[in-house]
Amino acid sequence: MIRTTNLCRRFRDRLAVDRLTFDIGEGEIVGLLGPNGAGKTTTLRMIAGIIAPSSGQALVDGVDPALDPAQVHESIGFLTESPGFYERLSARRNLAYFARFYDGVDVEAAVEAALRLVGLGDRAADRVGTFSKGMKQRLALARALIHGPRILLLDEPTAGLDPEAARDLRSLIVRLREDGATVLLSTHNLAEAEELSSRIAVLRTRLVALDTPGALRSRREKPGVDVRATTWNDEAIRAVTAESYVLGLSGPSSGLVRFRLADPGGDRPKLVAKLVEIGIEILEVTEASRTLEDVYLQLVREEEA
Amino acid sequence: MIRRIGNVLAKEWLLMIRSPSSLLFSVVIPLLLVGQAIFLSWILPRFLAPGSLGLAAPGAVGLSDADGFRLLILSQFRFFVLLIPAMVANVFATLSIVEEKVTRTLEPLLATPVRTWELLLGKTLSGALPAILIAWASAGLFVGLVSLLGWGALLPYILTVSALLSLFLLTPAVSIMSFVLGVIGSSRASDAKSAQNLAVIVVLPIFALIAIQVTGLVWFTPLFTVFVALGLVAADGLLLVMAGRLFGRESIVTRWR
Numbered sequence: 001m002i003r004t005t006n007l008c009r010r011f012r013d014r015l016a017v018d019r020l021t022f023d024i025g026e027g028e029i030v031g032l033l034g035p036n037g038a039g040k041t042t043t044l045r046m047i048a049g050i051i052a053p054s055s056g057q058a059l060v061d062g063v064d065p066a067l068d069p070a071q072v073h074e075s076i077g078f079l080t081e082s083p084g085f086y087e088r089l090s091a092r093r094n095l096a097y098f099a100r101f102y103d104g105v106d107v108e109a110a111v112e113a114a115l116r117l118v119g120l121g122d123r124a125a126d127r128v129g130t131f132s133k134g135m136k137q138r139l140a141l142a143r144a145l146i147h148g149p150r151i152l153l154l155d156e157p158t159a160g161l162d163p164e165a166a167r168d169l170r171s172l173i174v175r176l177r178e179d180g181a182t183v184l185l186s187t188h189n190l191a192e193a194e195e196l197s198s199r200i201a202v203l204r205t206r207l208v209a210l211d212t213p214g215a216l217r218s219r220r221e222k223p224g225v226d227v228r229a230t231t232w233n234d235e236a237i238r239a240v241t242a243e244s245y246v247l248g249l250s251g252p253s254s255g256l257v258r259f260r261l262a263d264p265g266g267d268r269p270k271l272v273a274k275l276v277e278i279g280i281e282i283l284e285v286t287e288a289s290r291t292l293e294d295v296y297l298q299l300v301r302e303e304e305a
Numbered sequence: 306m307i308r309r310i311g312n313v314l315a316k317e318w319l320l321m322i323r324s325p326s327s328l329l330f331s332v333v334i335p336l337l338l339v340g341q342a343i344f345l346s347w348i349l350p351r352f353l354a355p356g357s358l359g360l361a362a363p364g365a366v367g368l369s370d371a372d373g374f375r376l377l378i379l380s381q382f383r384f385f386v387l388l389i390p391a392m393v394a395n396v397f398a399t400l401s402i403v404e405e406k407v408t409r410t411l412e413p414l415l416a417t418p419v420r421t422w423e424l425l426l427g428k429t430l431s432g433a434l435p436a437i438l439i440a441w442a443s444a445g446l447f448v449g450l451v452s453l454l455g456w457g458a459l460l461p462y463i464l465t466v467s468a469l470l471s472l473f474l475l476t477p478a479v480s481i482m483s484f485v486l487g488v489i490g491s492s493r494a495s496d497a498k499s500a501q502n503l504a505v506i507v508v509l510p511i512f513a514l515i516a517i518q519v520t521g522l523v524w525f526t527p528l529f530t531v532f533v534a535l536g537l538v539a540a541d542g543l544l545l546v547m548a549g550r551l552f553g554r555e556s557i558v559t560r561w562r
Contacts, residue, residue, distance in 0.1 A: 073417055
């Protein structure tokens with residue numbers, strides 16, 4: 001549904017997006033992760049046909065947005081970073097205004113359906129200026145969905161929302177996923193990306209990684225072992241580090257030390273025995289799983305280096 | 306295409322109606338200009354000694370000194386009428402564009418199938434049409450007041466061919482120019498006030514026209530009025546092309562601040 005090939009965008013002497021190549025299949029949700037200035041919004045804008053690439057190509061359902069933006073706009077829904085509404089007009093009037101730009105849309109029915117979908121049916125007649133940020137964001141999603149697009153581009157949909165509003169919006173996106181929508185979602189929220197996305201693309205001007213959240217977590221390093229104890233002392237740490245199967249450790253932090261082992265499965269009993277032998281009072285031993293945040297930060301640091 | 310332009314037009318007018326300041330401005334400015342012309346034509350001849358100025362409009366034969374002087378003031382109204390679209394259209398333009406910038410509605414708008422020229426044309430018509438109609442209504446009010454005050458005999462000298470040409474050719478051309486300059490100014494400005502500073506570019510030449518008329522250096526014959534109108538239409542075309550470039554998707558998203 002969405003394909004980019006060597007997509008580049010340069011703003012004067014600054015390269016914002018560098019040779020970005022990826023495919024997103026029908027019904028897939030791909031989370032676009034990256035620090036500020038990584039090129040996430042620029043990528044979405046190029047795919048949406050709002051700005052043209054400096055080189056390379058994007059295809060949306062087989063159509064190049066740089067060549068025929070109007071046709072692409074008929075098939076996509078774009079939730080921009082800022083919701084942006086005419087504050088002196090009602091929610092209904094705002095949506096109707098945007099809906100009238102699309103061909104073959106029954107404006108009245110589409111507006112009412114979109115308002116119901118985002119739970120704003122009872123506030124339809126109210127001026128948008130009276131809405132909270134969460135309500136505006138939900139209304140912006142309604143606007144993006146007003147013409148029933150099969151492809152959604154969502155630029156930081158939950159940014160700045162309180163936890164409850166963010167959860168409501170994520171539930172909505174999950175429902176869209178269940179209805180078969182293809183979604184490219186830019187976010188800073190790693191948990192959100194993991195919850196919603198079938199694959200995650202890490203972007204830092206260029207594409208650093210693109211994989212499923214599980215594969216991203218496990219592909220970089222073997223998981224270690226977390227040991228929680230009542231107390232740790234330097235002597236014990238030195239003694240354990242001297243063992244040949246201990247490749248490294250981090251901590252202690254709040255009684256927890258994370259050990260990196262040559263063979264986490266096989267070496268774990270040896271590690272526990274050693275710790276008992278030197279008098280460490282163990283409370284808990286668990287397999288250390290790398291979070292998506294660990295992976296993301298490592299990828300970004302590697303890219304910076 | 307027409308549906309989309311109409312949609313922009315309808316939304317702009319709805320927002321104008323809901324903006325008390327722009328409505329007030331578009332009523333107050335014309336009333337001030339009409340009132341000023343009428344008041345000066347009534348008050349000044351009372352304080353002038355007969356023959357003291359020796360000024361009269363060309364062709365004003367057989368009029369008293371007071372009426373000749375009055376005619377000189379009243380016949381300038383066709384230029385004052387040009388100030389109305391110049392100022393009103395500019396206010397509408399800056400409100401229209403700056404509001405989109407402040408509320409950040411342009412990017413979602415650009416993600417719809419509306420073409421940028423449809424958006425620009427819809428906005429230009431939404432500002433230029435009311436400005437033209439207000440200017441014509443002001444001219445109608447002016448003629449009505451002149452008749453009401455018993456100066457009807459002066460109307461044949463005021464409503465000359467060149468005055469009518471000015472009203473029906475120059476007014477639309479100035480209105481479009483003012484709106485488009487408002488769009489250009491707004492593309493760089495972050496608030497309505499700084500964008501409206503560009504209105505001076507339109508207003509100053511109109512004041513210059515009035516000054517030239519008063520000194521009698523150049524008199525606006527019908528042919529000269531048509532030439533000026535053609536010049537303004539050409540300038541409008543150039544400015545529209547420039548505004549079209551500034552109003553492109555790329556510029557709006559990457560350069561407008």
